[in-house]
Amino acid sequence: MKVINLGETDSALNNIIAQMRDKDIQKDKLRFRHNLKRLGYIFGYELSKKLNYSVKEVVTPLATAKVSTSDTRLVISTILRAGLPLHDGILDVFDDAENAFIAAFRKYDKGDEFHINIEYCTCPNLTGKTLIIADTMLATGASMEIAYYKLIEEGGRPTFTHFVCPIASIYAIEFLQKRLPENTMLWTAAVDEELTSRFYIVPGIGDAGDLAYGSKL
Numbered sequence: 001m002k003v004i005n006l007g008e009t010d011s012a013l014n015n016i017i018a019q020m021r022d023k024d025i026q027k028d029k030l031r032f033r034h035n036l037k038r039l040g041y042i043f044g045y046e047l048s049k050k051l052n053y054s055v056k057e058v059v060t061p062l063a064t065a066k067v068s069t070s071d072t073r074l075v076i077s078t079i080l081r082a083g084l085p086l087h088d089g090i091l092d093v094f095d096d097a098e099n100a101f102i103a104a105f106r107k108y109d110k111g112d113e114f115h116i117n118i119e120y121c122t123c124p125n126l127t128g129k130t131l132i133i134a135d136t137m138l139a140t141g142a143s144m145e146i147a148y149y150k151l152i153e154e155g156g157r158p159t160f161t162h163f164v165c166p167i168a169s170i171y172a173i174e175f176l177q178k179r180l181p182e183n184t185m186l187w188t189a190a191v192d193e194e195l196t197s198r199f200y201i202v203p204g205i206g207d208a209g210d211l212a213y214g215s216k217l
Helices: 012-021 029-048 084-093 142-155 170-179 208-213
Strands: 002-005 053-059 064-070 074-080 098-108 114-122 130-134 160-164 167-169 184-188 190-192
Touching: 012 029, 029 084, 029 130, 029 160, 029 184, 029 208, 074 084, 074 142, 084 130, 098 142, 114 142, 130 142, 142 160, 142 170, 167 170, 167 184, 170 184, 170 190
Parallel strands: 002 184, 074 098, 074 130, 130 160, 160 184, 167 190
Antiparallel strands: 053 064, 098 114
């Protein structure tokens, strides 16, 4: 799995990440969701450079223009619920893409141990297509690994898979590099080196789902 960290290059993307990390700015849920969607635009644009293209003829009111457009069949997936605004931003870039959704969450056992519980998955046929899986945080990598293989189980094996995770831990990256095939790529904007005893990213951003949609029981 190749890793591309867009945050290593100075750009406006880092301004968005800074706002998402700021505990005072986070209080504005609308702004938090909007920032996630803006990240979706940026990741979608950068990711589009890795797709397959060919030249087509487009008829304008005056003549015919030749334009190089993508031939890649895309399926955009997200892990509910925190990834929804990010998914929406990517979908605005690839407006003709198909979509998939999966509900995966941590279910804590004794102490700080947990397992990943999946309650819902819906997706189109993935065979021969490029899959994008978007989620806000990549802490341990366990949810992403299970979601990836669940989608394959349901929809078939894609040609290539892009993972879009704005905030990732070095632990999760190393975890996924051992467990995912070579035809995968991780896109991130920040790599944090610490996890708490309950496997939350430090400094991270907190609970992205709560920040976007409110606290849960």
